[in-house]
Amino acid sequence: MKEECVVKIVEENKDDFMELLLLADEQEDMVRRYLDRGTLFALYDGELVSICVVTEEGEGEYEIQNLATREEYQRKGYGRALIHHVLEHYKGPGRIMWVGTGDSPMTVPFYESCGFVYSHRLANYIVEHYDHPIFENGVQLTDKVYFKKALS
Numbered sequence: 001m002k003e004e005c006v007v008k009i010v011e012e013n014k015d016d017f018m019e020l021l022l023l024a025d026e027q028e029d030m031v032r033r034y035l036d037r038g039t040l041f042a043l044y045d046g047e048l049v050s051i052c053v054v055t056e057e058g059e060g061e062y063e064i065q066n067l068a069t070r071e072e073y074q075r076k077g078y079g080r081a082l083i084h085h086v087l088e089h090y091k092g093p094g095r096i097m098w099v100g101t102g103d104s105p106m107t108v109p110f111y112e113s114c115g116f117v118y119s120h121r122l123a124n125y126i127v128e129h130y131d132h133p134i135f136e137n138g139v140q141l142t143d144k145v146y147f148k149k150a151l152s
């Protein structure tokens with residue numbers, strides 16, 4: 001990753017980022033549950049590379065709802081850099097950052113490598129809330145798994 005990366009907060013035309021948002025959360029009506037009320041961070045390294053959406057979930061509590069790095073840029077440190085930026089951004093007002101994700105061998109190691117620890121799971125959340133089965137690396141995702149990190 002190069003030094004000249006910039007992270008912008010996107011206030012308008014968030015739909016322009018839908019293609020990348022759908023990489024992390026493949027059903028558009030589920031993305032729309034949080035996109036308007038969420039803060040959209042976009043990381044650029046010349047061009048758009050990664051995005052992240054964070055919502056406020058109560059006094060001092062925030063939640064990462066979506067995080068995606070364009071496929072050709074994955075495993076180059078951009079996702080971790082964006083998480084680091086987001087955690088710094090919420091350090092002042094926030095006590096805790098949550099993230100809920102599929103129980104996947106791709107995302108769980110990523111959040112653990114960013115310092116998040118397992119909290120709890122919502123059994124069958126993905127099966128019950130999405131209108132089609134979601135597969136990652138050939139494995140069907142069923143539960144939503146929550147991780148947390150103190151913002152200190």
Ligand SMILES: CC(C)(COP(=O)(O)OP(=O)(O)OC[C@H]1O[C@@H](n2cnc3c(N)ncnc32)[C@H](O)[C@@H]1OP(=O)(O)O)[C@@H](O)C(=O)NCCC(=O)NCCS
Binds near residue numbers: 065070078105106109
């Ligand atoms: C998950 C995702 C955002 C990670 O972004 P990224 O820019 O590739 O992540 P980084 O390069 O910063 O990875 C940081 C560390 O996370 C871990 N990691 C990242 N991707 C991983 C994978 N596929 N398998 C195992 N570990 C992984 C590694 O420890 C990695 O460090 P290393 O490359 O030095 O070993 C990206 O893979 C992605 O967009 N996936 C599709 C969308 C998605 O599932 N989003 C999460 C749901 S909200």
